[in-house]
Amino acid sequence: MKRPVAYDITRLTTRVWSRTPNGIDRVDLAYAEHFLKPRGMQRSALLYLRAFGYRSLTRGGAFDVIEGIGAHLGEADDPEQDPAYLRIRNWLRASAAETNLAPRRIANARKKFIAGMASWVYRHGPPVGRSPARRVPDGALYLNVSQYPLAIEGALDFLDKRPDIKPVFFIHDLLPLEAPEYFRPAEQARHKRRMATVARFGAAAIVSTHVVKDALSEALRQLGKDAMPIYVAPLPVAPVFTLREAGDDELAGCDYFLMCGTLEPRKNHLMILNVWRELVNRYGEAAPKLVLVGARGWENENIIDLLERSLPLRAHVLEVAGLTTPAFKRLLKGARALLMPSFAEGYGLPIAEALAVGAPVLASDIPVFREIAGDRFSPLSPIDGEGWLKAVATMSADTRPASPRALANGNAAPGMKDYFESVDDFLQSI
Numbered sequence: 001m002k003r004p005v006a007y008d009i010t011r012l013t014t015r016v017w018s019r020t021p022n023g024i025d026r027v028d029l030a031y032a033e034h035f036l037k038p039r040g041m042q043r044s045a046l047l048y049l050r051a052f053g054y055r056s057l058t059r060g061g062a063f064d065v066i067e068g069i070g071a072h073l074g075e076a077d078d079p080e081q082d083p084a085y086l087r088i089r090n091w092l093r094a095s096a097a098e099t100n101l102a103p104r105r106i107a108n109a110r111k112k113f114i115a116g117m118a119s120w121v122y123r124h125g126p127p128v129g130r131s132p133a134r135r136v137p138d139g140a141l142y143l144n145v146s147q148y149p150l151a152i153e154g155a156l157d158f159l160d161k162r163p164d165i166k167p168v169f170f171i172h173d174l175l176p177l178e179a180p181e182y183f184r185p186a187e188q189a190r191h192k193r194r195m196a197t198v199a200r201f202g203a204a205a206i207v208s209t210h211v212v213k214d215a216l217s218e219a220l221r222q223l224g225k226d227a228m229p230i231y232v233a234p235l236p237v238a239p240v241f242t243l244r245e246a247g248d249d250e251l252a253g254c255d256y257f258l259m260c261g262t263l264e265p266r267k268n269h270l271m272i273l274n275v276w277r278e279l280v281n282r283y284g285e286a287a288p289k290l291v292l293v294g295a296r297g298w299e300n301e302n303i304i305d306l307l308e309r310s311l312p313l314r315a316h317v318l319e320v321a322g323l324t325t326p327a328f329k330r331l332l333k334g335a336r337a338l339l340m341p342s343f344a345e346g347y348g349l350p351i352a353e354a355l356a357v358g359a360p361v362l363a364s365d366i367p368v369f370r371e372i373a374g375d376r377f378s379p380l381s382p383i384d385g386e387g388w389l390k391a392v393a394t395m396s397a398d399t400r401p402a403s404p405r406a407l408a409n410g411n412a413a414p415g416m417k418d419y420f421e422s423v424d425d426f427l428q429s430i
Helices: 010-017 023-036 059-072 083-093 112-124 157-161 187-201 210-222 269-286 301-309 325-334 349-357 367-373 385-397 402-408 416-429
Strands: 005-008 043-049 053-057 105-107 141-144 166-170 204-207 230-232 256-260 289-293 317-321 338-340 361-364 378-380
Touching (some): 010 023, 010 043, 023 059, 023 349, 023 416, 043 059, 053 059, 083 289, 083 317, 204 210, 210 230, 256 325, 269 385, 338 349, 349 367, 361 367, 361 385, 378 385
Parallel strands (some): 005 043, 105 317, 204 230, 289 317, 361 378
Antiparallel strands (some): 043 053
């Protein structure tokens, strides 16, 4: 008999305030859909409220949250019905003179879920008074994929009352400990608390790469936890990326590149923007365009200054927030390449997505990208600005778009079904 699963949807409920789904959002949503939607076994959802601690939700309440978040993030939206995507396409098709007068930032404001949250509270009531220490089935697995609220003192104390529950944590990376200079000052201490929580309560962990597994094993060893099972499961791409559908004919012939990631120092936007400024200086209106997909993060003042004040970039760089997954796929299929110049990453889901649709990838030569992409991308040092400039200029000038795509085509990432079959097998083995 399979173990029941109690899935933590705390962070997922907060994404109503986000316009742009990031990697953790996508993984969290996929896990929630897998573990909470199907019928046939005992499943429950847990929600952490600071004033009340953890509370157990009904399956119907959890289902509403998952459906609402998926709709809010636009996971199934048709790009042809998405005003933001249509504006991006028009910008890519326009001449440099026309784009010079166009907006330099497009934000897809999706507010439709706020009313849905109010409706959810009305139907199900606030989740108070239902302690998981009493409501979670015997012998259940507690599954936390988002790493929240592992850093909050006492958040998981209900587990002390239920030693029969086996906690399993998905750890995305240990970058705040390995490279704290790329994070907010408080994040290093916060991540140390997360690791202490995993060491105290964890029965097992899931990671996406061997790079993260090695880092997590060492962190747990230092905390006196040597024997925890850690399962490496490379992340699957969303089903939309595996659909063999035609690209957007209106983007054919558009010379543009795509970069996906929160605007923050670790993603290395500043280097790419200086590369683009030099491309415009050299080639003028013939320089390729660049679409930056992602929300604004922290310590990004220099990045924003270039985006908002640099005259050479005005007609060639567009910042986009709130792009839906289907629209992102459309842009990937038509792009000269995906750019991932990050200094450090825990995984790099956009690379797997680009490879799934046959888009070339220019990315930093770092171990995690080598692990997930092998030799199917063009590796460059994240500090080699001249190398990135030469690579982009070469791909922009290439008049044979089918040739570089053939090199990148073929995706090694597992499908969603195979991925969760392997995760289910691991969880049931604990």
